[in-house]
Amino acid sequence: MSFFPIRQVKARVTGNHQVAEATFRLVLSAKEFPAAAQPGQFIMLRTSTTEDPLLRRAFSLHDRKDDHLGILYKVVGRGTDWMARRRPGDVIDLIGPLGRGFSSAPPLRKALLVAGGMGIAPFRLLVRSLQSEGVEILLFYGARTAGDLLELEEMEAASVSLLLATEDGSRGEKGRVTELFREHFRKVEPSASFKIFACGPQAMLYEVARIALGQEIACDVSLESQMACGLGTCMGCVIATGSGYQRVCREGPVFSAQSLLLDESAVKHE
Ligand SMILES: Cc1cc2nc3c(=O)[nH]c(=O)nc-3n(C[C@H](O)[C@H](O)[C@H](O)COP(=O)(O)OP(=O)(O)OC[C@H]3O[C@@H](n4cnc5c(N)ncnc54)[C@H](O)[C@@H]3O)c2cc1C
Ligand code: FES
Secondary structure: OOOOOOEEEEEEEEEEEEEEOOEEEEEEEOOOOOOOOOOOOEEEEOOOOOOOOOOOEEEEOOEEEOOEEEEEEEOOOHHHHHHHOOOOOOEEEEEEEEOEOOOOOOOOOEEEEEEEHHHHOOHHHHHHHHHHOOOEEEEEEEEOOHHHOOOHHHHHHOOOEEEEEEOOOOOOEEOOHHHHHHHHOOOOOOHHHEEEEEEOOHHHHHHHHHHHHHOOOEEEEEOOOOOOOOOOOOOOOEEEEOOEEEEOOOOOEEEEHHHEOOOHHHOOOO
16 A cells, blocks of 8 residues: 555656657656655556546556656557657646555565566666665566567666566577576575565466465565556455455555465466
């Protein structure tokens, strides 16, 4: 749950650049947006100036610097297509920060990050936050093909160690990031100072959560769910957890691996 104030903000577009096929980085000037947002939290963005589409769309906070917010997004439908057509000076209405983000307590020494596809989006802020606490970071990152691997320069510039996988073998190891993770995963630190953070497709997250639980390592996974309100009222985003149904938009999107039900019936395969 968010302990930060939630604001509705009219943000002004300052940049909207294509960074890969059908993938854009939107930069918004949003002075009133709370500075204390956590990595892993998200915003609900209005993707229209009319009533259609009516529902806001959810996006991870990708960057937060000075008065600016960044969103890394892929065009998959009407809302994201509208976003891709925004130009500097346009105004976008958003609500946030929402949900519960990643937790780096207790103090960590090493972090393993696992990202699949667009799951890299919240990791820029997470890397910045972990590095400010002196945490060493290794990122396992997988995508369908080389062109879908995003943020590599930024991660290298931040001295994050990278292990890459692509399903077609065009960059890094051929196969899924979960195979790469299983192959290279080592418990390198006492459990208390070592943690896994994962974001990507649900089947990948549940696989990473199973590996983490098997090794008794703390692990946070950031889930996605179709969201109507994003504010905890419609109950449209619930998932089954060990303590009953929980709302991805309020109790999540970040859940501890321990809290999830990890049997096959709970997993959505994309
Ligand atoms: C907490 C959270 C954080 C997210 N962060 C990002 C991000 O940083 N970058 C990004 O590109 N996307 C992110 N998403 C997904 C994003 O919300 C959807 O891609 C977006 O809502 C699609 O809107 P649309 O109108 O373009 O597509 P629509 O026309 O609504 O749908 C197009 C297709 O996408 C599918 N779809 C729509 N929403 C989702 C969803 N939430 N999960 C899975 N499939 C969906 C639909 O079933 C349909 O097949 C996030 C979602 C959540 C819940
Ligand atoms: S999206 Fe409405 S309760 Fe989560």
